[in-house]
Amino acid sequence: MREKASRNRSAVPVRPRESPLPLAARLSRATVARLSWYLRQVQMSERTGATRISSRELADALGVTAAQVRKDLAAIGSLGHPGIGYRPQELAEAIRQVLGLDRTWSVVLVGVGNLARALLRYAGFGRQGFHFVAVFDSDPAKIGQTVEGLTIWPMSELTPRIAALGAQLAILTVPAHAAQGVADQLVAAGIRGILNFAPVVLRVPSTVSLVSVDLTVQLEQLAYLVLNATANGESSRHS
Amino acid sequence: MREKASRNRSAVPVRPRESPLPLAARLSRATVARLSWYLRQVQMSERTGATRISSRELADALGVTAAQVRKDLAAIGSLGHPGIGYRPQELAEAIRQVLGLDRTWSVVLVGVGNLARALLRYAGFGRQGFHFVAVFDSDPAKIGQTVEGLTIWPMSELTPRIAALGAQLAILTVPAHAAQGVADQLVAAGIRGILNFAPVVLRVPSTVSLVSVDLTVQLEQLAYLVLNATANGESSRHS
DNA sequence: TAGATTGTTAATCGATTAACAATC
């Protein structure tokens, strides 16, 4: 469960800066999440035609410290120019490469409810290289219907289609009671990563990556914060 | 942005155990998230009629260490019974109280798309005391329609209705470009907490609590994990 | 050159884990 590998962190500076990403040290969750924010911000800068952006500008836009930004960015390479800042294009490219957004990901979706429809319709995913290649549901009434241009397949098609399409990622939007069973099927079918929205703690083998988004937990977090806000200094959370 | 208050943490043991929650120390984000998991697990135990549950059982079910569970639970009170474990009912009640689930929260929702419909339909929220009292949208075509028994109101009704209904929480499911503007209106209308789904970093005053769920970030996390999985020992993430 | 800004180090802060006396 916990991350075990951190030995090689401080070994990085020793390495010559030949290829852009020479066996980069493992990045922490928090760092990876912030890289996503930086990328979004930098892409906005690119659009406005800016030729440079400083750690301070990035920090102010995102509500973190400039030191944090520099630390995060230094972890993925020597991308900055002392006295200048970062060049949006260079930076965006480097972040995309680290996050794996410089390629196409084939994604299947299991469980076609409203949440699934929202995700399928969200154009932001496609823009970053995530392409939905198949959707599945167990409800006979839904099978054969079309959502966002995709035919809904029965669960019996899960394994063969994932194999045939070479899908790497799956989004799980089934009810809690069905989630573990479907996850097991996805794992067996060779899926490499699962984004789970079912409110359960899933168990998958260590060869498969798992990110869970638990909306109930988020709303409960909010209730806790509100309840403890007046007394305390407020703090906000970004997941 | 960062949490500033932590002085009183180790001062807690000094305090006599009179009332159930005597000025409880501030809990970390991570702890609050785990409390939500514990609650869910404990509620399942309650349903199966279990009369006790140990930190080890809880830990195994959720993939954390038993020490972690005891630490988290000790932070909200002396709830365990040495040699026995925790009593599900007592524990569930204590967690509910800490998270503010022992009361009713009035929630408004702004932006009626598929994500909103999914959230409105999700029964889990109601079960924990979150009640949707109004929904708003800026699209004239949607105004006056009904979703899950609620009439969709125009944005001009936001301020008066929030005041009239005494709504405390808001869920923001509008497009990115509209999010900050709507957040400002919600703040002005007296909302105490916002659960934001728009993929932007929102700015709200420190008197208002904010939790953001950024689905793009989560999918990018997954891509990063998959990309770095084979080489590394795998780790999974629960938000 | 003077001013700006990075990458990196050391210091700080906070969260997790291991271990065990106290307790039922």
Added chain:
DNA sequence: TAGATTGTTAATCGATTAACAATC
């Protein structure tokens, strides 16, 4: 009593911040 399990302490681990020499 013997066995089980908590709450708490100390040790460890990791992440953030501050400061500044190096660089453009």
